[in-house]
Amino acid sequence: MTEGRSHFVRHRDGSEPPPSDAELLARCRAGGAAAWDTLVGRYERLVFTVALRNGVSREDAADITQSTFVALLDALDRIRDDERLPSWLMTVARRNAWRVRGASRREVSLDGVEDVAHEPTVDWETYLALHEALGQLGGNCRELLVALYFDPAEPSYAQLAQRFGRSIGGIGPMRGRCLDRLRSILGEETFL
Amino acid sequence: MSEDQSPSFTDLLDWVEGRADETVAARVAAAIGAGDQRALGIVEWIRSFRRSAAQMAMATPPPLVRQNLRLQFARRMAGELAVAPDFVDGELAFDSRRDLSRAGTRGASSDADGVHLMFRTAPADVLIDLYPMDPQTVRLDGRVLASDAAAPPIFEAIVLAPERRLRDVDGDELGQFHFDQVPRDATELQVTNQVVAVRMPLDLADVD
Numbered sequence: 208m209t210e211g212r213s214h215f216v217r218h219r220d221g222s223e224p225p226p227s228d229a230e231l232l233a234r235c236r237a238g239g240a241a242a243w244d245t246l247v248g249r250y251e252r253l254v255f256t257v258a259l260r261n262g263v264s265r266e267d268a269a270d271i272t273q274s275t276f277v278a279l280l281d282a283l284d285r286i287r288d289d290e291r292l293p294s295w296l297m298t299v300a301r302r303n304a305w306r307v308r309g310a311s312r313r314e315v316s317l318d319g320v321e322d323v324a325h326e327p328t329v330d331w332e333t334y335l336a337l338h339e340a341l342g343q344l345g346g347n348c349r350e351l352l353v354a355l356y357f358d359p360a361e362p363s364y365a366q367l368a369q370r371f372g373r374s375i376g377g378i379g380p381m382r383g384r385c386l387d388r389l390r391s392i393l394g395e396e397t398f399l
Numbered sequence: 400m401s402e403d404q405s406p407s408f409t410d411l412l413d414w415v416e417g418r419a420d421e422t423v424a425a426r427v428a429a430a431i432g433a434g435d436q437r438a439l440g441i442v443e444w445i446r447s448f449r450r451s452a453a454q455m456a457m458a459t460p461p462p463l464v465r466q467n468l469r470l471q472f473a474r475r476m477a478g479e480l481a482v483a484p485d486f487v488d489g490e491l492a493f494d495s496r497r498d499l500s501r502a503g504t505r506g507a508s509s510d511a512d513g514v515h516l517m518f519r520t521a522p523a524d525v526l527i528d529l530y531p532m533d534p535q536t537v538r539l540d541g542r543v544l545a546s547d548a549a550a551p552p553i554f555e556a557i558v559l560a561p562e563r564r565l566r567d568v569d570g571d572e573l574g575q576f577h578f579d580q581v582p583r584d585a586t587e588l589q590v591t592n593q594v595v596a597v598r599m600p601l602d603l604a605d606v607d
Contacts, residue, residue, distance in 0.1 A: 235472075238476045240469070240472060240473060240476070243468070243469070243472040244465075244469060247465060247468050247469075248465070251459075251460050251464060251465065251468075252457040252458065252459055252460065253457060254460075255457070255458055255459070255460035255464070256455075256456075256457040256458045259458055265461075265568070265569075266566045266568050268458075268460070269460055269461055269463065269464050269568045272460050272464050273464055273467055273468060273471075276468050276471075277468075277471055277481075280471065280472065280475050330451070330454075333451055334455055337451065337452075337455070353457075356448075356449070356452035357452055357455065357456055357457045358456075358457065359456050359457065359458060359459070360459075379409070379413065379418060380409055382409075382412070383407070383408055383409025383410075383412045383413070384408075384409065386408070386412060386445070386448070387408040387409075389448075390408075390441075390444060390448075395440060395444055
């Protein structure tokens with residue numbers, strides 16, 4: 208794979224699966240800017256969403272997303288289990304969010320204004336299991352399932368066909384096989 | 400029902416998501432009706448997965464985040480320290496309240512068009528449009544025009560008022576930023592892309 212090609216352009220010919228997290232981290236350690244960009248592109252929404260779900264503002268969630276990836280930069284050489292990157296990022300993001308919420312609560316109490324931030328009900332265990340399984344799934348399957356089931360933009364099959372270099376008719380069966388593989392990784396009981 | 404006759408995972412998924420054609424839908428319905436435990440288990444799993452996914456839809460961070468992280472990585476790999484740039488003070492080069500009045504065109508363009516400002520610095524010019532919203536607030540639309548075409552194009556903007564600090568992290572790749580409700584006692588605007596930082600005084604009392 209060549210540095211400098213963008214995350215989505217790489218998918219268009221469909222012949223080369225996206226690199227694994229471990230591969231991307233190795234390239235990042237070697238100074239690969241395109242690998243870093245792909246890694247950030249892969250997980251920035253997860254980190255941003257985790258921050259938002261922990262009750263911080265959009266601006267703070269943007270800061271937390273940045274600080275979480277900067278922490279990853281700091282830890283690049285220390286991360287041992289590359290395949291557990293999603294849970295590492297989620298843990299750091301949640302910790303950063305708690306810190307920000309703690310700080311804003313202290314500021315708010317000084318102003319005497321009611322704190323309206325609240326912790327939304329999130330099943331973090333399932334969330335973590337799901338994103339770890341998606342990370343383990345990797346490749347085009349991960350990208351497709353994230354696009355189909357987690358992307359608020361809800362891309363159409365036509366858009367996905369273009370992105371993955373496949374016919375529109377090929378997207379349905381592909382999602383079926385990918386979701387079945389995810390179910391195997393997660394185990395049948397995960398959501399039941 | 401034997402494993403061979405049981406609908407495939409994809410058929411069951413198509414059925415749950417309303418994408419199955421008539422033949423597949425009939426086959427799945429027959430399997431479900433016959434109490435096919437494998438099919439029932441998969442259908443329940445798919446439904447649960449979709450419920451969980453719907454509750455966990457991901458939000459997209461502002462593009463500024465990606466830009467800043469690209470910059471952080473490049474600096475880190477170059478062995479540079481991540482130091483915030485020093486502020487450059489913007490010099491007011493144009494103020495429609497003052498300059499149009501001097502030119503004798505103030506009356507024709509003030510009310511509907513708001514107030515327009517331009518601040519100049521060596522690294523960037525900043526254009527600002529101000530529109531009255533109510534007696535307490537104004538809308539502020541801004542755009543940063545960096546002198547270096549290769550500079551990161553997205554800017555974070557901050558408005559400082561005596562008791563408040565507003566941030567806009569949703570700037571776009573044209574250097575535009577926006578605040579809906581800036582208090583009229585705001586005194587300063589800051590913009591930065593982590594390479595350039597410009598600050599400008601604000602006087603919003605007579606924006607009308």
